[in-house]
Amino acid sequence: MSNGSDLTQRPLEGLTVIDLTRALAGPYCTLLLAGLGAKVIKVEEPKGGDLARENSPYLGRDGIQVERRHDDDLSLSHLTRARGKYGVSLDLKTTEGREVYFDLVRQADIVVENFTAGTADRLGVGYQACHAINPRVVFASLSGFGATDRDGGKAMDVIVQALSGAMFTSGEPGHPPVRIGIPVADMLAPVFTVIGILAAIEQRHRTGTGQHVDVSMLGALTSFVAIENWSAMAAAGMPSRTGLTVQRLSPFGVFECADGYVSVVAVHEPLARGLFAAMGEPELAEDPRFANRDARVANATELEAKINAWSRQLPLVEVVRALEAKGVPVAPVRHPEDALVDPRVVARKETMAVEHPTYGSSIDLRTAGVPIQFSGATTGFDDALPVRIGEHNESVFKDLLGYDDDRIAALKAAGAI
Amino acid sequence: MSNGSDLTQRPLEGLTVIDLTRALAGPYCTLLLAGLGAKVIKVEEPKGGDLARENSPYLGRDGIQVERRHDDDLSLSHLTRARGKYGVSLDLKTTEGREVYFDLVRQADIVVENFTAGTADRLGVGYQACHAINPRVVFASLSGFGATDRDGGKAMDVIVQALSGAMFTSGEPGHPPVRIGIPVADMLAPVFTVIGILAAIEQRHRTGTGQHVDVSMLGALTSFVAIENWSAMAAAGMPSRTGLTVQRLSPFGVFECADGYVSVVAVHEPLARGLFAAMGEPELAEDPRFANRDARVANATELEAKINAWSRQLPLVEVVRALEAKGVPVAPVRHPEDALVDPRVVARKETMAVEHPTYGSSIDLRTAGVPIQFSGATTGFDDALPVRIGEHNESVFKDLLGYDDDRIAALKAAGAI
Numbered sequence: 071m072s073n074g075s076d077l078t079q080r081p082l083e084g085l086t087v088i089d090l091t092r093a094l095a096g097p098y099c100t101l102l103l104a105g106l107g108a109k110v111i112k113v114e115e116p117k118g119g120d121l122a123r124e125n126s127p128y129l130g131r132d133g134i135q136v137e138r139r140h141d142d143d144l145s146l147s148h149l150t151r152a153r154g155k156y157g158v159s160l161d162l163k164t165t166e167g168r169e170v171y172f173d174l175v176r177q178a179d180i181v182v183e184n185f186t187a188g189t190a191d192r193l194g195v196g197y198q199a200c201h202a203i204n205p206r207v208v209f210a211s212l213s214g215f216g217a218t219d220r221d222g223g224k225a226m227d228v229i230v231q232a233l234s235g236a237m238f239t240s241g242e243p244g245h246p247p248v249r250i251g252i253p254v255a256d257m258l259a260p261v262f263t264v265i266g267i268l269a270a271i272e273q274r275h276r277t278g279t280g281q282h283v284d285v286s287m288l289g290a291l292t293s294f295v296a297i298e299n300w301s302a303m304a305a306a307g308m309p310s311r312t313g314l315t316v317q318r319l320s321p322f323g324v325f326e327c328a329d330g331y332v333s334v335v336a337v338h339e340p341l342a343r344g345l346f347a348a349m350g351e352p353e354l355a356e357d358p359r360f361a362n363r364d365a366r367v368a369n370a371t372e373l374e375a376k377i378n379a380w381s382r383q384l385p386l387v388e389v390v391r392a393l394e395a396k397g398v399p400v401a402p403v404r405h406p407e408d409a410l411v412d413p414r415v416v417a418r419k420e421t422m423a424v425e426h427p428t429y430g431s432s433i434d435l436r437t438a439g440v441p442i443q444f445s446g447a448t449t450g451f452d453d454a455l456p457v458r459i460g461e462h463n464e465s466v467f468k469d470l471l472g473y474d475d476d477r478i479a480a481l482k483a484a485g486a487i
Numbered sequence: 488m489s490n491g492s493d494l495t496q497r498p499l500e501g502l503t504v505i506d507l508t509r510a511l512a513g514p515y516c517t518l519l520l521a522g523l524g525a526k527v528i529k530v531e532e533p534k535g536g537d538l539a540r541e542n543s544p545y546l547g548r549d550g551i552q553v554e555r556r557h558d559d560d561l562s563l564s565h566l567t568r569a570r571g572k573y574g575v576s577l578d579l580k581t582t583e584g585r586e587v588y589f590d591l592v593r594q595a596d597i598v599v600e601n602f603t604a605g606t607a608d609r610l611g612v613g614y615q616a617c618h619a620i621n622p623r624v625v626f627a628s629l630s631g632f633g634a635t636d637r638d639g640g641k642a643m644d645v646i647v648q649a650l651s652g653a654m655f656t657s658g659e660p661g662h663p664p665v666r667i668g669i670p671v672a673d674m675l676a677p678v679f680t681v682i683g684i685l686a687a688i689e690q691r692h693r694t695g696t697g698q699h700v701d702v703s704m705l706g707a708l709t710s711f712v713a714i715e716n717w718s719a720m721a722a723a724g725m726p727s728r729t730g731l732t733v734q735r736l737s738p739f740g741v742f743e744c745a746d747g748y749v750s751v752v753a754v755h756e757p758l759a760r761g762l763f764a765a766m767g768e769p770e771l772a773e774d775p776r777f778a779n780r781d782a783r784v785a786n787a788t789e790l791e792a793k794i795n796a797w798s799r800q801l802p803l804v805e806v807v808r809a810l811e812a813k814g815v816p817v818a819p820v821r822h823p824e825d826a827l828v829d830p831r832v833v834a835r836k837e838t839m840a841v842e843h844p845t846y847g848s849s850i851d852l853r854t855a856g857v858p859i860q861f862s863g864a865t866t867g868f869d870d871a872l873p874v875r876i877g878e879h880n881e882s883v884f885k886d887l888l889g890y891d892d893d894r895i896a897a898l899k900a901a902g903a904i
Contacts, residue, residue, distance in 0.1 A: 081686035084693065098714065106686050126735075127716065127723040134722040146716040197862070215831055216860070224752070224816040228740060232750035232818040235826030237741070239668025240657065247748050247820045248665050249731050249741055251656025252711055259858075261678050266859035268685035269498035269523050273864055275692060276501065281863030289837030289858040292826055294669050296838045296855040297515065299544065299563040300823040305551040305850055306544040310823075314666050318543075323645060324654070324666055331664050333649035335641070399641040401649040403664045406717040406727075409652030409709055414632055420706030421713045433722055438713040441676075441706040442683035443633070445614070446698030447690055 080107025081447045085271070087180040088171075089113060089155065090162075090195070092120045094227075094253060095287060096184030096212050097151040098438075099260030103180070103267070104154040105440035105449050111174060111466055112152060112456055116159040116487060119459040122147040129426045129435070142428065144457065149424055150437040157456020158466050159487045162193050166486035173471050175200045175207060179280075180267055184212040187219045197282040208270040208280040212263050217284040225287050230255035234291040239298070242313035259290040320370035321345065324403060325377050330386040331403040334377070334393065342366060344396030349380045410436040418443060419450065427455055463487060497524025498864045502688070504597040505588075506530060506572065507579075507612070509537045511644075511670060512704060513601030513629050514568040515855075516677030520597070520684070521571035522857035522866050528591060528883055529569060529873055533576040533904060536876040539564040546843045546852070559845065561874065567841055567854040574873020575883050576904045579610050583903035590888050592617045592624060596697075597684055601629040604636045614699040625687040625697040629680050634701040642704050647672035651708040656715070659730035676707040737787035738762065741820060742794050747803040748820040751794070751810065759783060761813030766797045827853040835860060836867065844872055880904060 085108040089100040097112075097120070104110040114120055123145050128135050130143030138145075161167040175181060181200055183190045190196035190211065197209040211217040214225020223229075228249060231237050236254065237247035266283035274280055303310045308318065315323025321336045336345040339362070346354040354360045354376070359369040366373055381389045386402050393400035410421045411434065419439040425431040440449040456462065467473040467487075481487045502525040506517040514529075514537070521527040531537055540562050545552050547560030555562075578584040592598060598617055600607045607613035607628065614626040628634040631642020640646075645666060648654050653671065654664035683700035691697055720727045725735065732740030738753045753762040756779070763771040771777045771793070776786040783790055798806045803819050810817035827838045828851065836856040842848040857866040873879065884890040884904075898904045 079690075081690040083690075085689075094714075102682070106682075127719045127725060129719065134719050136723045136725060146719045150714070150716070216835060219831070223811075226752050226816060228750045228752060229816055229818040232741070232748075232820040233826060233829070235821050235823030236669060237748075237750075237820050238822045240665050241668075246731065246743070247741060248657050248667075250665075250667060251658075251728060252653060252715070254671070254711075257711055257714060258678075261675075261682070262858050265519070265523075265678070265681050265685065266861065268682065268689060269859070270861060270864075272502075272685060272688060273496075273498040273500075273861075277863070279863065281861055284860040284862070285858060286831075286835065286837070288829070289832050289835050292829065292832045293837045293855040293858040294671075294674055295823050296827050296853055297511075297567070297674060298669070298823070299567070299852070299854070300827065301850060301852055302544045302546065302551050302563045304824065306553045308544060308553060311668060314663065324649070324664060326663070331649075331654075333645045333654075333666075335643050335645060394640075399643060399646055401646040403649040403654050404652050405655045406652030406712050406715070407721065409650060410713050410717065412650070412705070412709065414636070414703075415706050415709045418633060418703065418706050420703070420710045433718060435716070435718055436713055437716070438710040441679050441702060441710040442686070443701040444683065444687060444690075444698055445701070446694070446696065447687070 077446070077448050079447055080449060081444060082107040085109070085179045086177055087111065087182060088174050088178045090181065090183040090185070090190070091212070092184065093122055094151070094256040095260050096182060097122065098257060099210070099212060099263045100155065100182050101151055101153065102260065102264050102440060105451055107449070108180070110155045112155040112157045113160045113171070114157060114456070114459045116161050116459060116485065120148060120152070122151055129429070129431060131429050133432055142457070144426055146435070149426070149455070152456050153424065154451025154454055155456060156454050156462040156466055157460065158463050159460030161486050162195050164484060164486045166481055166484045168194060170467070170471070170481065170486065171195055172203050176204050177470055178204065178207055179271065180208045180210065182210045182212070182263070187213040187215065187217050201280065205279045206274060208267055208274065208283060210263050210267050210283040210285070212259055212285050214287050216286040216289065217282070219286070227253040227256045230287045230291055233288055235295045236291055238311060239295060241311065243309065243311055255287045255291045258294060259285050259287040262290045315370070315374055317370035318367055320366050321373055321377055325374070325381045327381050327386040327389050328384055332381065332386060332389050333401045333403060335399040337363070339363070341398050344398040345377070345393065348392040348396045348398060349377070427457060460487060494863070494865050496864055497866060498861060499524040502526070502596045503594055504528065504599060505591050505595045507598065507600040507602070507607070508629070509601065510539055511568070511673040512677050513599060514539065515674060516627070516629060516680045517572065517599050518568055518570065519677065519681050519857060522868055524866070525597070527572045529572040529574045530577045530588070531574060531873070531876045533578050533876060533902065537565060537569070539568055546846070546848060548846050550849055559874070561843055563852070566843070566872070569873050570841065571868025571871055572873060573871050573879040573883055574877060575880050576877030578903050579612050581901060581903045583898055583901045585611060587884070587888070587898065587903065588612055589620050593621050594887060595621065595624055596688065597625045597627065599627045599629070599680070599684070604630040604632065604634050618697065622696045623691060625684055625691065625700060627680050627684050627700040627702070629676055629702050631704050633703040633706065634699070636703070644670040644673040647704045647708055650705055652712045653708055655728060656712060658728065660726065660728050672704045672708045675711060676702050676704040679707045732791055734787035735784055737783050738790055738794055742791070742798045744798050744803040744806050745801055749798065749803060749806050750818045750820060752816040754780070756780070758815050761815045762794070762810065765809040765813045765815065766794070844874060877904060
C-alpha cells in the first residue's frame, strides 16, 4: 500500500500550533494535531501550569501512586495529554509575556485555546488580536457553550452530558439516567475542533487568510445525540430509550452469561435460526412466537428471557464459541483494561503505551493513540514532553524566535516566563 | 468577526467526493463533508440502494409512520443522512458501471467507502484501482476492525461498543454493563475519517498525491476509552467504574429530584459551602465529616445520601435555582427531545430541522448539524436530496462527466445505472 511514499512523514508536517489549552478538551485537540505531525508549542503559566498536572494518579520513581510524593512524579493525565508537545512558560497577563506570545503567533499557522468564553479576548490574546498580527492564523476556541456565550457557567463534562440528552439515551426505561463513563463531552468537542481547523486550513489555501473556528462542548455532543430520530420515534409511538436490548430489532443487545455479558445481534432470519441452533433449541425457528421477524419483535420479552436462561448457564467463552460456530454476530462485553490491549488496536497504534521519561513503568500503561492509518504517512508523537513547566523555553525562544540569552534572562527577571 | 470575508462560502468548496457508503458510519462521514461544502456524489445500487432507506420510522403524505405506506414515504434515517448529497445509481458489479465509476474518480478528490473490509478491492473499485487512475485521490475506508482485517466478522455498533470497553465504563459497580444509547461506535469512526481525509488533503498540497486513509470503528472508540488511565487507576487501587457519581471528587455527579435528575459539581471548597447553604444546612461546612475535600471524599456515601435526601423533596427547577443562586455548577438531566431544541444549539445549527421535500412535516424534526462555527465561512447543506435512487443521474452524468443521451440510454439498457 505504500506506493513508494515516504512513511517517515506525517500528514500535518510544516504546520505550527500555539497551544494555550488546559485540562482535557483543549489538550486532546492539540494532542491529535501533534500525532498527525503538527509542531505543537504548549504555553503554560510560569506558576502552576496546566491543571492536569495535579490529577491523580501519578507515575514516578515509586511507581504508580494516588498522591504525589516527589517533584518528578508526573500526573498520568499530563503525561498522556502532553505527549509530543514542546512546552514553554509564559505569563500572558504581563506585557512582556504577550510580546513573546505575539512573536509565537507570527510563526504560527494555528492557535488553540479553551479558556472560559471571552477570557482570551479579555487577556488581549484572542482571535482579533492574533488576526491583526498574522492574518493567516487559524484561531480555534473550544468552550462549553460557544465562544460568544457569556452566562453559560462552568462546562464540566458531567454538566454537558446532562444538558445534551446523552444521559437519558442510555439505561432502562423508568430507571435513572446514566453518566457515560467516557468523558464524551470533553472528548467530542476537540475532535470536531480538529475538523474545523483542518477545514479552515484548506480554505486558507484558496483565500490566503485564516479565520476563527468556534466549537462548543454542548453543540458537539448534542449533534451526536441528534442523529437518532427522537421526535419522529416519539410521534410514531416507538420506544427510544430501551436499555440493554432493542426490542424492535429483537433479538438484539446485551445478554448475561454465568461470568459476564455478551452482545448478540440476530435480527435477520438466518441469524435467528443460528441462535436457536446454538441454544440447542432449533425448534424455536418453527414456533409461531419466533418463526419470523414480526413475531420475534412482538414476543421480544419472552425471547430475551429464553436467551438469558440459556446464556446464564454457560461461561462467556462458550456462549461466544457456540454463536460464532453458527455465524451469529457476538462479542464479549470487555472491561476497558482488556479492550485496550486487543492486538488489533495495539498493532494499529489506536492505543499506545506511555512511561515516565526517567523511571519508565513497571506495568503496561495504555493511552489513546491517533486512530487513523495512512498508506503514505505515519502518525505518532515527537520524543518531547514538557516534564517541567518551560521545559523547552531555550529551544523555542532561541531557535524558533531567535531570542538571545540577554532577552531570555530579562524575560525571566520580569516573571514573564 | 467577519473580517469582510465572504460568508456564503463553505470551507471545503471545490472538493468533490465520490460516496460509496451505506447505513450510518459511512454516510455520517460524507454528511459532514457535504455540510462543510464538499460536493458529495452518493452512489447507490440501481436496485435497493442504501439500506438506511428501509429504516423505520418514515415521513410522507400521512406524516410519521412506523411502516412505509406510499412510494414517496422517506425513511427519516435516509432523509437526515443524505442531506445535501447528489445521488446517482451505479451497479459496480457491471463493467459499464465500473467505467462510469472511474470516470467519476477522475473528477474526484476523495472517495469514501464502508463496505466490509476487502469488498471494495474484490469489486475492483478499491484504493489501488483508483490510485492507478487518479493518483491525487484520497481514498477513505471505514470498517469495523480495519481495512486489512479479514475475519473480524460483522461490526454492528453494539458489537463494537462491547469489544471497546465502552459498555463497562458506565453503570454502577457490580451491576450489568450499559449499552450507550447514542450509536457512538458508528458515529466516532466517521468523525476520525473526516480528520484523516482532511489531513491527507493537506499532505497532498505538499506532495501532489493522495493516499489511502483507513479508520476502524473498534480503534476509534477504543482510543476514546483509552483516554482514562484504567490500568494506572487499578494499580493505584482507585475505583474507576463508579456509576452516577465520582466519589473521589465528591460531591460530583447525578442526584435525584422529586421529578427528575440534576448534575452537580461541588468539588472545591467554595462550591461545597454553596451547596450546603442551598440545602439549608450551612453548618455542614463546619462538620468534621464534610469540612474539607479529603473529609468529603472519605465520607462520600454519607454526603451523597444527604444531598439526595434534600433534592428528592424538591422539583428539579427549584434544585437548579437554589444551586445557581449559590454559584454551584448544576444542570438538569434533559431528555433528548428537550436537549435538541435548546436555543443555543438551534442558533448555532448544531441541530437542524428536516422535512419531507414534498409534504414537509407537521412537527419539528431535529437532526444533527455540523457543530463548528467559522468566522469566515458558513456551513450547511445544498438543497439536494436523492429522494429516488439515481435522482441526480442526469445532472451528474451529463454536466460533470459530459455523457450524452445515447450513452445514458445505453447504460440504462445495460442495467448499469
